[in-house]
Amino acid sequence: MKPPNSDISSKLVLAKWTDRFFAWLVDFIIISSVSTAIIFASFGSLDYELEGNSFWVENIHYIPTSVLFFVYWTVLEYKIGQTVGKKIMNLKIININGKKPSLKGIMISSFGKAFLLPIDVILGWILTNEKRQRIFNKLGDTVVVKTKGQDSVSDIKFLKD
Template sequence: MNSKIILAKWTDRFLAWLIDFIIVSTISTTIIFLSFGTIYYEVDDEGLWAENTQYIPASILFFIYWTVLEYKTGQTVGKKILNLRVKNMDGEKPSLKGILLSSFGKSFLLPIDVIMGWVLTNQKRQRVFNKLGDTIIIKIKETEENSGSTYLKD
């Protein structure tokens, strides 16, 4: 374990989330479009936008995306691009329970999770569900990512 853990900035975390949001939203919208032939459909003579009715299915897709990727690799696509990783409080791989809690908060209750995290912050830049799941988001140094690997040309 590395004795120095660099906590990720809120801005980096937001940008990673935004990248992930765009990816999963594109997939979710595509699924709705392929299912209904449009992102706009009629219900009882009133038009409803897909966004209004796909909150739960989209949130479930987000939950699966974050849970699988963060548990298996510690990173989503957004985190990978920004050199961030999910760890437990000791800097080790987090438990499945920790990942499930963290993913639930950002999939279903993100505004509340973030605002309460800012209000109740504990100097570790944790959202409420990060704190409940005993997880932190760290910045990976390039040397950590490639430690132990030396590339030489033949």
């Protein structure tokens, strides 16, 4: 028989899509500012010219920025479970069992956010499950929850906010 308060610690509140968006927005502003500063320092201005007029040449700056996003999310979410945006919004990424996610799971989740976010989110909304996972969260066995000072729990029950 479980103690009366043990059921409380086994419930995790799933993060709302809006809370996740605002956490992403904070992270986006941070990384975009860093990326812009790097481009400015590298080219002396934000209006740099590259030879050619193809789609790839015109949009080449998105590749290093996406790599920067990928590294940011991977390192912070693997090391502490939160980015600056998630910390501000009181969110944390965990694995499906309520424990610290694996590096592989974090990398899969981060890849979706960094390189394929619109597709990842839209398909996540369409094919959403009871755990409010984006497609790459599902592939990485991760879920985003509201923080309550818990690192891991057993016998988890996910609740929607």
